[in-house]
Amino acid sequence: xxxxxxxxxxxxxxxxxxxxxxxxxxxxxxxxxxxxxxxxxxxxxxxxxxxxxxxxxxxxxxxxxxxxxxxxxxxxxxxxxxxxxxxxxxxxxxxxxxxxxxxxxxxxxxxxxxxxxxxxxxxxxxxxxxxxxxxxxxxxxxxxxxxxxxxxxxxxxxxxxxxxxxxxxxxxxxxxxxxxxxxxxxxxxxxxxxxxxxxxxxxxxxxxxxxxxxxxxxxxxxxxxxxxxxxxxxxxxxxxxxxxxxxxxxxxxxxxxxxxxxxx
Amino acid sequence: xxxxxxxxxxxxxxxxxxxxxxxxxxxxxxxxxxxxxxxxxxxxxxxxxxxxxxxxxxxxxxxxxxxxxxxxxxxxxxxxxxxxxxxxxxxxxxxxxxxxxxxxxxxxxxxxxxxxxxxxxxxxxxxxxxxxxxxxxxxxxxxxxxxxxxxxxxxxxxxxxxxxxxxxxxxxxxxxxxxxxxxxxxxxxxxxxxxxxxxxxxxxxxxxxxxxxxxxxxxxxxxxxxxxxxxxxxxxxxxxxxxxxxxxxxxxxxxxxxxxxxxxxxxxxxxxxxxxxxxxxxxxxxxxxxxxxxxxxxxxxxxxxxxxxxxxxxxxxxxxxxxxxxxxxxxxxxxxxxxxxxxxxxxxxxxxxxxxxxxxxxxxxxxxxxxxxxxxxxxxxxxxxxxxxxxxxxxxxxxxxxxxxxxxxxxxxxxxxxxxxxxxxxxxxxxxxxxxxxxxxxxxxxxxxxxxxxxxxxxxxxxxxxxxxxxxxxxxxxxxxxxxxxxxxxxxxxxxxxxxxxxxxxxxxxxxxxxxxxxxxxxxxxxxxxxxxxxxxxxxxxxxxxxxxxxxxxxxxxxxxxxxxxxxxxxxxxxxxxxxxxxxxxxxxxxxxxxxxxxxxxxxxxxxxxxxxxxxxxxxx
Numbered sequence: 001x002x003x004x005x006x007x008x009x010x011x012x013x014x015x016x017x018x019x020x021x022x023x024x025x026x027x028x029x030x031x032x033x034x035x036x037x038x039x040x041x042x043x044x045x046x047x048x049x050x051x052x053x054x055x056x057x058x059x060x061x062x063x064x065x066x067x068x069x070x071x072x073x074x075x076x077x078x079x080x081x082x083x084x085x086x087x088x089x090x091x092x093x094x095x096x097x098x099x100x101x102x103x104x105x106x107x108x109x110x111x112x113x114x115x116x117x118x119x120x121x122x123x124x125x126x127x128x129x130x131x132x133x134x135x136x137x138x139x140x141x142x143x144x145x146x147x148x149x150x151x152x153x154x155x156x157x158x159x160x161x162x163x164x165x166x167x168x169x170x171x172x173x174x175x176x177x178x179x180x181x182x183x184x185x186x187x188x189x190x191x192x193x194x195x196x197x198x199x200x201x202x203x204x205x206x207x208x209x210x211x212x213x214x215x216x217x218x219x220x221x222x223x224x225x226x227x228x229x230x231x232x233x234x235x236x237x238x239x240x241x242x243x244x245x246x247x248x249x250x251x252x253x254x255x256x257x258x259x260x261x262x263x264x
Numbered sequence: 265x266x267x268x269x270x271x272x273x274x275x276x277x278x279x280x281x282x283x284x285x286x287x288x289x290x291x292x293x294x295x296x297x298x299x300x301x302x303x304x305x306x307x308x309x310x311x312x313x314x315x316x317x318x319x320x321x322x323x324x325x326x327x328x329x330x331x332x333x334x335x336x337x338x339x340x341x342x343x344x345x346x347x348x349x350x351x352x353x354x355x356x357x358x359x360x361x362x363x364x365x366x367x368x369x370x371x372x373x374x375x376x377x378x379x380x381x382x383x384x385x386x387x388x389x390x391x392x393x394x395x396x397x398x399x400x401x402x403x404x405x406x407x408x409x410x411x412x413x414x415x416x417x418x419x420x421x422x423x424x425x426x427x428x429x430x431x432x433x434x435x436x437x438x439x440x441x442x443x444x445x446x447x448x449x450x451x452x453x454x455x456x457x458x459x460x461x462x463x464x465x466x467x468x469x470x471x472x473x474x475x476x477x478x479x480x481x482x483x484x485x486x487x488x489x490x491x492x493x494x495x496x497x498x499x500x501x502x503x504x505x506x507x508x509x510x511x512x513x514x515x516x517x518x519x520x521x522x523x524x525x526x527x528x529x530x531x532x533x534x535x536x537x538x539x540x541x542x543x544x545x546x547x548x549x550x551x552x553x554x555x556x557x558x559x560x561x562x563x564x565x566x567x568x569x570x571x572x573x574x575x576x577x578x579x580x581x582x583x584x585x586x587x588x589x590x591x592x593x594x595x596x597x598x599x600x601x602x603x604x605x606x607x608x609x610x611x612x613x614x615x616x617x618x619x620x621x622x623x624x625x626x627x628x629x630x631x632x633x634x635x636x637x638x639x640x641x642x643x644x645x646x647x648x649x650x651x652x653x654x655x656x657x658x659x660x661x662x663x664x665x666x667x668x669x670x671x672x673x674x675x676x677x678x679x680x681x682x683x684x685x686x687x688x689x690x691x692x693x694x695x696x697x698x699x700x701x702x703x704x705x706x707x708x709x710x711x712x713x714x715x716x717x718x719x720x721x722x723x724x725x726x727x728x729x730x731x732x733x734x735x736x737x738x739x740x741x742x743x744x745x746x747x748x749x750x751x752x753x754x755x756x757x758x759x760x761x762x763x764x765x766x767x768x769x770x771x772x773x774x775x776x777x778x779x780x781x782x783x784x785x786x787x788x789x790x791x792x793x794x795x796x797x798x799x800x801x802x803x804x805x806x807x808x809x810x811x812x813x814x815x816x817x818x819x820x821x822x823x824x825x826x827x828x829x830x831x832x833x834x835x836x837x838x839x840x841x842x843x844x845x846x847x848x849x850x851x852x853x854x855x856x857x858x859x860x861x862x863x864x865x866x867x868x869x870x871x872x873x874x875x876x877x878x879x880x881x882x883x884x885x
Contacts, residue, residue, distance in 0.1 A: 003536040004852055007791055011848050014795050015841040022598055022837030028591045030830040032814035032823070065585050120582045125819035127582070 033060050038132050040155030046139065046148045049155075053140025056133055061122060063137070069144060077119065084146025092138050096122045132158035166233070171241025174234050191246045200246075201239055330414030331825040339411035340827035341839065346404040348802055348843045349850070352522075353397035354476075355515075355801065356851075358469045359523020360390050361441075363557055365462040372455050382550060385858075386527055387445050392854045394441060398434075412825075415816045422489065423479055425499040430475045437468035473519070474512045478503035481511050484812055485579045486820050506579045510572035517568050518801065520561035525794040528554025530855055532790030535782070545780030551790050552617060558793060559610050559694060563758065566603075566683050567751045569804075574743065576811070583818065587811045588676075589650075595807050595833060597649050600679075602803065604643035606796040607686050611639060613789045614693045620781045622700040631696060635689050642682035642689075650674035672735075680747050681731030684754045688724050691758055695720075695765065702772040712768035716761045723757040726750075798847060802840035810836075 043049050057063045066077035087095075094101055099119035122129050122137075129137065132155045139150040175181070184190055194200040230238070333339045364383040371379030408416050420427075444461045451458040478499075485507045489498055531551035538544040577584035586592060615632050619625045648670050672678065695716060704712050730750050734742040810830035812818045822828075830836075 003533060004856065007533055007536070007788075008848065008852070010788060010791060011795055012845065014792060015799075015845055018598075018602075018799060019834070019837045019841045021601065023834035025594045025597065025833060027832035027834050028594075029832045029835075030586075030591045030810060030813055032828045062582060065582060065590065120580060126813070126815060 036060070038130065038136065040132050040152075040158055043136075043152045043155055045152060046150070049136055049139040049150060049152050050143045050148060052133075053136035053138070053143075056129065056137050057140050060127070060133070061129055061137055062127060063122075066119070080141060080144055082145035084142040084144040084148075086146075087141070089138060089142065089149050092141050093134070095119075096134065096137065130158065166236030166238065166240030168237070168240045168244045170234075171237035171239065174230070174238045175241055178238075187245060191242060194246070197239070197243060200242060201235075204238070204242070205235070330412070332411050332413070333826070334411075338827065339407070340825070343404070343407050343411060344839055345843055345846070346400060346407050348805060348840075349847055350397065350400040350404045351805060352798060352801060352843075352847045353393055353400055353850075354473065355519045355522040356526060357390060357394050357397050358466075358473055358516075359519035359521070360386050360393070360527065361444075361462065361465050361469060361523075362520050363523040363527055363554075364390070365459070365466055366557070367553065368455075368462060369459060372459065382553065384448055385550075386530075387448070389530070389854060389858050390441070391445055392857060393851075394438075396850060396854070412816070415821060418817065418821050419479060419482075422482065422502045423499050425495040426475055426478065426503065430472065433468050433472045433475065437465065437472060440465045440468055470516060473515060474508075475503075477511050477515060478505070478508055480808070481505050481507040483815075483817050484583070484808060485576070486817050507572060507575050510568070510575045514565070514568040514572050517561050517565050518797075521558050521565060522797050522801065524554050524556070524558030524561060525790070525797045526554075526851070528558055528790040529794035530554070532787035533852075533855060534859070535787045536784060538780075541780050548621075548779045548782050548786075551613075551782075551787070555610060555613050555790060555793065556694075558797070559690060562606065562610065563687050563691065564755065566687065567755065570680075570747065570751065577743075580818070583811050586813060587807060591830070592807055592810055593650065595803065597647050598833065598837075599800065599803055599807075600643075600646040602796050602800045603683075604639075604646055604686075606793055606800070607690055608639055608643065609789050609793045609796065611635060611690055611693045613786055613793070614697045616782055616786045616789070618697055618700055620783065620786075621777045621779060622697075623775055628696060628700070632693075635693055638689050639686060642686045645673045645678050645682045646686075648673040648678075675735075677731050677734035677742055677746075680734075680750055681727055684727045684750050685724060687754055688720055688727070688757070691761070692720055695761065698765065699769075701775045701777050702769055703775070704768050705771045705773060706768050709768070712764065716764060719757055719761055719764075723753050726753050795844065795848075798844050799840060802843060806830075806836050806840065 038052060043052060067080050069079070070081045071079055083092075091102075096119075099121060120127055123131070123134055135150050135154060135158075139148050142148045142150065181187070191200065194203060331339070334342065337345075364386045367379045367383035367386070371377060371383065440461055444458070444465050447458060447461065451461075482502045482505050485505045487501060487505045489501055493501060528551050531547045531554055535544060535547035535551060538547055573584065573588065576587060588596065615628075615635075618628045618632070622628075650671070703709075706712060727750050730746045730753075734746045737746070813830065814823050814828040815821065816823050831839075
C-alpha cells in the first residue's frame with residue numbers, strides 16, 4: 001500500500017507539472033463564430049461594401065487563415081496583394097465557389113503536374129457565406145489594387161422575402177366584421193399612401209399619430225386604439241389582407257449569384 | 265427534503281455496494297466481479313455531485329433545443345470524462361490481449377513456460393478491466409442520449425445498421441474472452457486452439473474498435489450520403505470516410521503502445537513492492553517486456569499520425585490548419601514534450617538495463633552520452649514553437665515573431681527530421697541492449713557489428729539532408745516526397761537492421777543478464793512512460809474533437825449548445841490530468857485486486873499463478 005501511495009504521489013506530481021506547462025503557454029479558446037446577419041439595407045456605398053467584405057475576409061470567411069495581403073512568412077495560400085487589378089470578378093467568384101475548377105500547373109515538378117487548390121468552397125458548410133456576403137468578399141478582393149465593380153444595389157437581390165404573418169382570408173373577415181368599408185371606400189388609393197408595412201400598421205392601430213387622411217365624423221377615427229381592441233391574431237390577419245391590397249411596389253427577391261466563368 | 269433523502273439513500277447504497285463488492289472479491293477471488301464495486305463508486309459519485317453546489321449555471325432539460333444540461337460540471341464535461349475513461353479502458357482491453365497473445369505465442373514457439381505465465385497474468389488483469397470498460401461505455405451512451413438527443417438521433421440515422429454489428433461483435437468478443445481466460449489451464453495441452461482463440465479475441469477487438477472509429481471519424485470527415493441508400497449502404501458509405509483507416513491504424517498501434525507501457529507500469533509497481541530477489545527478478549523481466557512492446561509500437565506511431573494528419577489536410581485544409589497552424593498549434597508543442605519525455609524515459613530504461621543487468625556496462629557509457637545529446641537536441645527542436653511568445657519590445661528586438669535562428673526549427677521540416685532521428689536513436693539503444701549479452705559466432709561477426717551502425721548512420725544523414733532540403737522546395741514536395749522518403753528510409757532501416765541482427769544472432773553465445781538488480785528509479789521510469797502515453801491519448805483526443813470547432817458533425821450538424829466552444833489548453837489540461845488521475849486510481853484498484861491471491865492459488869499453493877521466476881531460470885529476453 002505504501003508503494004501505491006508513493007506511485008500516486010509521483011503521478012500527481014507529473015500531472016501537476018503537465019498542467020502547469022499547459023497553463024503557461026498562450027491560452028486561446030475556440031469560440032463559435034458570432035452569428036452576424038448582413039443587412040443589405042445598411043450598405044449604401046461601395047466603401048461600405050468593401051468594409052463588410054474586409055470584416056468577412058478576416059472573420060467568418062476565414063480567408064486570412066491561409067491568404068495574406070502582402071508577403072508573409074506564414075502564408076499557406078497565394079498572397080492576395082494587388083490581385084484586384086489582375087483577376088476579373090467572375091474569376092474571383094469561381095475561385096471561391098469552385099476552387100478546383102481552374103487547375104494550375106506546378107512548374108517546380110518535372111514534368112509539370114496539375115496543382116489543384118485545396119481551398120474550401122466558401123458558400124458551403126462549414127464556412128457557408130451567403131450570396132450577399134460572397135459579393136461583399138468579392139468587392140473587398142477587387143479593392144486590393146483594382147476597381148470595385150460590385151454595386152451595393154446588387155445586394156437587394158438577396159433581401160429576405162417579406163414575411164407575411166397573418167392569414168389574408170381571415171383578415172378579410174375581420175375587415176368585414178369591423179365594417180371598415182363603410183368609411184374606406186377608396187381603399188386602394190388610401191393604402192398606396194403608405195410606403196412601408198410599419199407605417200400602415202401604425203396607421204391602423206394608432207391613426208391619430210400617423211393618419212394620412214381625414215378623421216371620422218367626429219374628427220376622431222372610429223378605430224382608435226385597435227391594438228387594444230383586436231387580438232394579435234386578428235390584427236395580423238387584417239394587416240395581411242391590407243398588404244395584399246396594396247399596389248405592388250417591390251420585385252420578387254430571387255437570389256441571383258453573379259455569373260461564374262466557365263473555367264479551364 | 266425528498267431530494268436530501270434520495271441523496272442520502274444513494275450515498276449509503278453506493279458505500280454498501282463498494283463494501284460488498286470488495287468483501288465478495290476478498291471472499292471468492294476476483295474474476296470479473298469488479299462491477300458491483302464500480303457500480304457503487306458510480307452511485308457514490310452521482311450522489312456526491314448532487315450534494316455539491318452548481319457552478320455550471322442553471323440545470324436545464326431543454327429537450328426542444330436538442331440539449332440537456334446538468335449542474336456542477338455541465339453536460340459536456342461529464343461526457344468528456346466518461347468518453348475519455350471509456351477510451352482509455354478500451355485501449356487497455358484492446359492493447360493487453362495483443363500483448364498477452366504475442367507473449368503466449370513466444371512462449372509456445374520458444375517452449376519457455378514463463379512467457380505463458382506472463383501472458384496469463386495480464387489476461388487476468390483483462391477480465392477486470394473488460395467489465396469496467398463495458399460499464400463506462402454504457403454510462404457514456406446514457407449520457408449522450410440524455411444530453412445530446414438531437415446529435416444522437418442524427419448519428420443513429422446514419423449508423424443505425426452498425427449498431428447490430430457492434431452488439432454482435434461485442435457478444436463474440438465477450439464469449440471469446442471468457443473461453444480464452446477460463447480455458448487457459450484446460451487447453452494447456454492444446455495450445456494451438458488456445459492461440460486461435462486469442463487471435464479471434466484480438467480480431468473481434470479490432471473490429472469493434474473500427475466500428476466505433478467509423479462514428480468518430482464521420483464526425484470529423486463526413487461524406488455526402490446520397491438519398492435512397494439502404495440502411496446498410498448508408499452506414500457503409502458514412503463509415504468509409506477519408507480518415508477512417510488512418511485512425512484505425514493509428515489507434516491499433518497506439519493500443520499496443522498503451523498495453524505495453526501499462527504492463528510495464530504494472531511490473532514497475534510490483535517491482536517496488538517485491539519482497540524477495542526472485543520477485544524482483546520476475547517483475548524486472550516483466551517490466552523489460554512491457555517497455556519493449558511499448559517501444560515496438562511507439563516507433564511506427566509517428567508515421568501513422570503523419571498519415572492521419574495528411575488525410576485531414578486532404579479532406580479539408582481548413583481543418584488541418586486549425587489543427588496544426590490555428591488555435592491548436594500550441595497543442596503540438598505539448599505533444600512534442602510528452603513524446604520527447606516518452607522517448608527519453610524509454611531510452612533511459614534501456615540504458616539502466618545496460619548499466620545494471622549486463623556485464624562490462626562501462627563500455628556503453630560513451631554511446632549513451634552521444635544518444636543523450638542527440639535526443640536532447642531533437643527534443644529541443646521538436647518543442648520549439650513556430651512563433652514565439654514575446655512582448656512587443658522583445659518581438660522588435662528579435663525582428664518579428666519568428667526568432668532569426670530558432671524560428672527555423674519551428675516548421676514541419678525540422679519536426680519531421682528530429683522525430684525520425686529520435687526513432688533511429690531509440691532503435692540504436694534497443695539494438696545495443698539486444699546485443700549486450702551476446703557474442704556472435706557467425707563468420708561475418710565483424711560485419712554484423714559494423715553494418716547496422718553504418719546503415720543507421722546513413723539513414724540519419726539522409727533524414728537530416730532531406731530535412732534541410734525541405735526548406736528550399738514548395739510545401740507540396742516536402743509533404744509528398746521528402747517526408748515520405750524520410751519515413752520510408754527509417755522504416756526500411758529498422759526492418760533491414762532487425763533482420764540482419766536476427767540472422768547474425770543465430771547460435772550466438774550468451775552471457776548472464778542479472779535480472780532484479782535495477783534501481784528503484786527504473787520502476788518510476790516505467791510509470792512515467794505509462795502516464796505520458798495516457799496523457800498523449802487524452803491530448804490528441806482533445807485535438808481531434810476540437811479540430812471540428814463548433815460542429816458535432818463537421819459542416820453537417822452544428823453544435824448550438826452553450827458548450828459549442830473548445831476550451832483553452834490550460835483548462836483542457838486540467839480535465840485531462842483529472843481524468844488521467846481517475847484512470848490511474850481505477851487501474852491501481854484493478855492491479856491491487858489482481859495481485860490478491862485467488863481461491864485457486866490458495867489450493868494449489870502460494871504463487872501458482874503469479875509465482876516469480878527464479879533469477880537463474882529467466883530467459884535472456
